[in-house]
Amino acid sequence: MRWSTGWYGRQLACWRPRQGRLLADLAMWQCGWPAGQVRTATGRNVSLAVIGDCGADDEHLDSGLAAVTNQDWPSLTKWPGSYLVVARTGATLAVIGDLSTQHPVYWCSAESGLWWSTSAIALASMKSLPVDRVSLAARLACAQPEVLGSRSLFEGVHRVPSGHLLLVNPDRASTIRYEPSKYPVHSVQDAASKVRVSLEDAVDARLDGRPVSADLAGLDSTTLVCLAARRNPVHAVTFANRRLRDDDEYYATRTARAVGSVRHTLVEGGPSAVYYHACCIDLESLPLTDAPHAYVVTASIKRAVLGAVAVPGGVHFTGSAGDGVLATGSAYLADLVRTRRYGLALRHMLGHARLRSRSPWRVLRQHWPAAHGDLRRAWHACARDLRSPPRPWEPQAARPVSWTPLLATADWMGRRARADLADAFDEAAEGLTDSPPSLADWSDRQHLVDIAGDIAGWRELALHDHGVELAAPFLDNGVIRACLTVPAEQRGSPDQYKRLLTNAFSGAEIVPDFVLNRHTKGGFDGVSYGGLVSHAEGLRRLLGSSSCLADLGLLTPGHVTDTLGRAVTGLPLAAGALHLVTAAEVWLRQLDTAQSWWERMPHAAPAG
Template sequence: MAARPYAGRHLPPVALEMVDMWIAGNVIDAAPVGSTMVWGGRRPVWLVDEQSHRWRVVDDGGCRLLVAGDCYANDVDLREGLEAVRREDWRALTIWPGSYWVVADNGETCVVLTDVTGSRPVYFAPWRGTMAWATAVTPLAELTGAALDLVSVIARMACATIPEITGNATSHERVQRLPGGHALIIKAGRPAQVLNYELDRQEQSFDQAATALRGALVDAVTARTASVRRVSADLSGGLDSTSLAFLAAENVSEVLAVTRDDPAAPSDDITYATRIAQHPHLTHLVVRDGGNGLFFDRLVQAPRTDQPFTDAARWSMRHTFHSRVLERGTDLHLTGSGGDAILTAAPTYLADLVKPSSLPALLRHASTRARLRQQSMSSVIADAVRLSRTGHRQALLELATSIEFPEPAWERTSGRSLRWYTPMSLVTWMPLEVRRELASRARAAADSGPVDDVSMSVRRARDELREFGAYQAELTAQLEATGLPAHAPMLDNSMVRACLSVAPHLHQSPTTQKPLLGAALRGVVPEYLLRRPTKGGYNGNAYAGVRRNADTLRALLESSTLARAGLIDLSPARAELGRIAAGAPGRLASLEAFITTELWLNALTTTSTPPAWESRQAVARG
């Protein structure tokens, strides 16, 4: 295994200005600098910069309950929540509209809850005989003296959606991430426990799920728009953000709707956005590229995030048009982020259609995929049949082989077959010993067996959604660092549960995008939007950005921390950058992951900031 240059060495004081608000608890001897104590005792809880988000506490003397973030429960709901705390019904604390953290204590047990996707992150680490926790890694790493864990960083780069490879590891040793849909249970005198509060998947028919999704969407938008005076929204022309903007306009007298007109990536997004903007309550603002709206522009100016964040490369593109919203002012900005994650399915859904009752559907879907991928229909069906016969163990063994012995670049782009687990092509940039380490994790997971008995398609949908939650946590932090009060209602628990309640294949249709969303909003938003057959993309923008910023990207590669640690071979990375900069098709996602991780590592290890923690004794004396 490659050496870990930071193992056993503490980082310089970690950069904390990217963490506008964080919550911490179960720490006796230290307190966060500049924090407000929510409650004390054996399991204290603090909020840092509590003005950044709304938070409320209810307490009846025996039980205490904190909700923080964007929780739209009313006072009666929260009082009823205290009853759930008494009976330790943790899932009952996750049913309210909004996106939020929950901390509860009934005198014997403290529970810390993330949301279903994990977009409200919680991290924990052992410290002085107890379990400390926080909603950000960097302050927890400082408290516990955790060293940087580059192996876990690169494992997530290569296999982000595969928990059998990444586990719950973060960028720092011993600091673990609480998976989406889980609770951290802390009891006096007992080891901390991680509990899956979403263990029982609620199944519904397609029509039932559509009804539930419609109610969740309307509630999510209504609750948010009723809580503020000025509302803005992304209006991309796509189904997700455009539907949210339309629903908001149905609730308030004016919504500032912003659309990015990107000449580097032309599509019919602007056509749909302009048409929907005829709504009398939508004030439409079309923002055209002002020269700084490409991928990889102004990289060093991107707000830093708590964890490595691949979308940091797109920061300038987003900020180019969001800055116009900030100029006009807003109290709440709606985005469609998460819509693709909850409303679409990976192509592996075809395996679910391999049964006699679904044969007509299999033929329709296989025909569509064959046409789009320029493959024969028989090869697509054969792929689906093979996949349907591949269980969890075999899928992980195939993954191990594909990591240790990755296909050559030309094979990876030539109509590869469907697989349950596929590592990013970045594994081809790793030395053999690193690939063997990751492959050994897959084989160990194959031998230990799955932790539950859900189908492979449901398992993969859940894993990918939880990884999107990790992505969303950093995206939200980055947007808010610029002053934009960003919301992603598509990831509210009620929305996610409605979408997960149906089989993945019901999220796909040969004729329409996002059939569940269409069924949910039929009669609510215009039919022409729900029937849109196309979807915009960013490829033109990305390639133009690589060309314009090629020198900056080369410099980042040449100073690579991962390469110095022996975890990346720079030769194929250099070649990939050269191909993409020349306009040839390439592995853009791998390059983006590598560049943004290096950017994050540079910022983390070169910036010195004041300590995040102080002695509790000093606080008491003060």
């Protein structure tokens, strides 16, 4: 697993990561990163490092030293790409992750200083710190990674929230917000050119001579293929399993014919290319990741796809996360009601009702409670619900919209776990000092952090199995900033599919018009259902009474049995909840076989 770590303290470091490469000016180590993705600049009493895919050239990095001296931290996050920043001026150290936390930052205190790292597991292993059961319960219960603020998945390891940096000096360590909680507002038309440029820069930052492969399916991934093909041959791949019932294959094949420099491969995948195959049949082959992630469920599919096109040392583009910045869920309807924009709210509710074949009044009823609440009240409401008996299952889409919706996984937990999580929600609500400005802003940013955690898991799979770097440009800082300046009601408008991307590339002669005019989206329901049926027995064993989750009180196995029974009989079921608990169970089992992360220092490292 790739990771970075560093020491700040009054005494010399006693430990170092195994097989780590020391960057002495910053008292930090790089583990598993290729030399080309670790770049530094130094000056008089000032140092800077960027780790990852960063589009800054040497001149940009040298000019960044002035920003470090002036402690102008936000300017260091505005280069294209996805990267970690570590900067030092005098006795002040700043560690800055990206907005989506693809490069997360954690820290823990030591007797004479502080360790920081991009790996929570590594920090926890130093002191043999246990899993934070309540924090893991929160992840399972609502899939919003930041509901418990700075708590990580391990007791004693602190997490730096998205949009914040870790600032350390001799007096204290603190997390400082570097990103505004709300962006300036721009219309789709005004933001379109900036969105296009930010995506062009994001793709170009990865085109550095490495072989390029890419997913070619929906509108988002197709856009990235077209951008990469301007400058580089691209080997594009489409998963075309017979269980899929969509038109991705048609559009992908047509795009490959229309765009130069694109070689196209269709992958059927075979009988193992279904959900749950790897975690039920070949769990030991899955690489260790720093947190649970959804791609353990689809690992066999990703392996089939990457195996057809990936070249060791290459870069593979995915359009994943495009939905998170180019569109939005319907939660913004509650914001329209709360801010008394009733005419616009009515028009949008009518549009969403038509799309989902529902009554407009039902849409209104679902959004009405959230329109008259805020995040603090929502967390107190979660606590009350958790102290009540578990709810009968119904599809999540049928439940009222909430700032923090409790998923079916919350109802699968034991009484003690629910009570402890309720206490944590109440505590978080009382300690909330930075309330988000709107439901849509909060939901969108949590969704991006959740996606980034999943993609981090996929990235480890790609590196472990194929030696290829996974690139998700829609999660780059510049792309997020450009897209989220457009209000949610414009990005989520029901009358035009992904109008922001369409406006950004219309007339640019980069993405074919027939792609931009597409209004359909593929789905994996058939592949998911096939995996549930064929691996039902394996899931019962994985998630049974002897599971790690059951031992922690986070899963009552009878719920899994009921869910699998519904799958076999073709009834609606809590598929998302099953994905979550499967990913968490696999992760907990992997922790028992985790590597040895640290070794004693044979000589001293630079002091803080």
